[in-house]
Amino acid sequence: MNTRLITPSAMITVALMSAAMCAAGFLALPAPALPHQGYGLLFPLPEAWPVAPLWGEVANAAVIGLSAPAVFLINKHFSLLKSSLPFWALFYLPLTCSVLTVSGHITGNILLLPAVLMILVALFGGYRSRNATRATFFIATCISVGAMVQPAFIPFILPVLGGMAIMKICHFREITAFILGLIAPYWVLLGLGIVTIDDFHLPQLSDIFTSTIPEGCMPVVIGTAVAFAISLLLSLYNGIKLYAGNSRIRALNNVVNLFGITAVVAMTVDIANMASYVGVVNLWFALQFANLFTLWNLHKPIWIFWLIQLCIFSYSVILILTMH
Numbered sequence: 441m442n443t444r445l446i447t448p449s450a451m452i453t454v455a456l457m458s459a460a461m462c463a464a465g466f467l468a469l470p471a472p473a474l475p476h477q478g479y480g481l482l483f484p485l486p487e488a489w490p491v492a493p494l495w496g497e498v499a500n501a502a503v504i505g506l507s508a509p510a511v512f513l514i515n516k517h518f519s520l521l522k523s524s525l526p527f528w529a530l531f532y533l534p535l536t537c538s539v540l541t542v543s544g545h546i547t548g549n550i551l552l553l554p555a556v557l558m559i560l561v562a563l564f565g566g567y568r569s570r571n572a573t574r575a576t577f578f579i580a581t582c583i584s585v586g587a588m589v590q591p592a593f594i595p596f597i598l599p600v601l602g603g604m605a606i607m608k609i610c611h612f613r614e615i616t617a618f619i620l621g622l623i624a625p626y627w628v629l630l631g632l633g634i635v636t637i638d639d640f641h642l643p644q645l646s647d648i649f650t651s652t653i654p655e656g657c658m659p660v661v662i663g664t665a666v667a668f669a670i671s672l673l674l675s676l677y678n679g680i681k682l683y684a685g686n687s688r689i690r691a692l693n694n695v696v697n698l699f700g701i702t703a704v705v706a707m708t709v710d711i712a713n714m715a716s717y718v719g720v721v722n723l724w725f726a727l728q729f730a731n732l733f734t735l736w737n738l739h740k741p742i743w744i745f746w747l748i749q750l751c752i753f754s755y756s757v758i759l760i761l762t763m764h
Contacts, residue, residue, distance in 0.1 A: 442739040445733070445745050446525045454530050455748065458537040461756045462504070464542020465537075466497045468760050479641040480589040482629075486548050496546035503550045504543060507719065508533040510557050511726075518564045520692045520727065522685075523734040532726035534749060535667075538756040539722075541660055541715050548590040548716030555582045556596065556699060556720050563603045564692055573617040578595065580621025588625070591643035592716035595706040596699065597622075603695040646712045657714065659762045663755055664718075667725050668704050674728035681735040700724020 478485045500540035512529040515521050521528060537543040559579050566572035579600055580637070604610040604618070629635045648661070675697055682690045703720040710717075729748060740743055 441523060445742055446527070446530070450745075451526070451530065454534055455500060457749070457753055458505075458508075458533045459501075461537040461540070461753070462497075462501045462543040464760055465540030465542075466493075466640055467544075469540055475752050477643065480587055480591050481641060481643070482639055483589040485549055486546055489546070491546065493545075497544065500546045500550050501543070503554060504533070504536050504719070506514070507536075507553055507557060510554075511723070514557065514561060514564070518692055519689060520696070521730055521734045525734075527730035527733050528726055531748070532722055533730040534752045535722040535726055536719050538752050538759070539612055539660055539663070539715075539718050540756065540759045541657065542718045545715075548592050548713060549719045551586055551590050552592050552716050553719035555561050555593065556723070557560065558582060559596070559600065560695065560699070561602070561653050563609075563695055566604075566607055566609045567688060567691065568608045571613065572604075572607075573613050576604065576609065576614040577617040577621040580618045582620045584625045590716060592706065592710065592713055594643065595702055595710075596720075597696040599695075599702040602698050606691050606694050606698070621706070643710075644712075645709055647709045648707070648711045658712075659759050660718075661711075663759075664704070664707065664714075664721065667721075671725045671728045672701070674732060678728060678731040680732065682731070693731070696724055696727050700727075 478488065489496070502665070508529040509512075511532050512526045515528050516524050523549070542549050559582055562575040562579050566575040571576070582598065583593045583596060600618075601610070604614060630637075678693075682693055700721055700723060703717040703724070705713045706742070707717050707721070735740060
């Protein structure tokens with residue numbers, strides 16, 4: 441294992457680089473790249489919250505920053521990688537911070553990212569459980585409540601069901617609990633008279649093929665497309681080793697793959713809301729890079745590690761130059 445890569449100085453360097461990209465996103469792009477308007481199924485989008493830009497960025501950076509140790513702890517507890525070293529977190533953090541429209545402004549990512557991390561923990565914890573009704577009810581409730589303020593939660597119903605099947609917890613009781621979890625929050629709000637049927641808003645989709653890409657987002661679209669192609673190839677490449685290995689590790693990786701691919705597909709049909717999906721997409725991207733270092737004996741891994749980090753940082757610089 442490439443233990444000499446993960447030194448305190450390496451972790452501090454990656455953290456400082458990520459913080460610099462967040463700060464650059466906030467300072468270089470004072471005006472939001474996406475319009476601050478619109479609704480989830482019931483309430484205004486996070487972009488429309490009456491929060492001062494500075495405090496919004498502080499909250500945004502906190503969510504992104506805290507998600508990195510969360511990713512590390514998830515791997516340490518469930519062992520998605522054949523190493524407890526923080527490869528996954530060290531790729532995930534700079535990847536997310538490099539997308540300035542996400543790291544520099546408050547977006548739906550501030551809700552979707554921590555929710556997906558909690559959902560993954562619930563799914564992983566239920567692996568081959570005989571009774572995972574509480575876990576599936578919790579997962580469905582997260583999606584249901586999240587969709588009230590951010591419709592980007594809705595597409596993840598499908599990968600959750602797929603993940604339940606992969607985790608071997610897709611039985612009648614779990615499916616019933618999942619459906620009840622989707623319905624219960626709205627049933628409570630309607631029953632208490634907090635909202636009415638007239639308060640509901642249908643999601644407004646804008647696909648990448650027929651809609652105008654928001655101003656300044658084309659570099660993000662291109663960068664995401666390139667990263668998607670690389671990650672898809674790495675998924676197939678890493679899958680060779682995973683297929684011959686532990687079935688539980690393979691299942692956990694497949695769940696993350698499913699979430700990441702779903703997020704990319706959702707971006708193409710909800711381009712105006714693409715910033716909300718970036719954190720989830722980067723969970724998948726980063727996992728593939730991490731598997732590259734933990735599954736394969738790379739030649740000069742230190743050079744490859746820092747070359748990838750340099751490419752991520754360069755992408756952020758390109759966004760600053762093209763989106764200012």
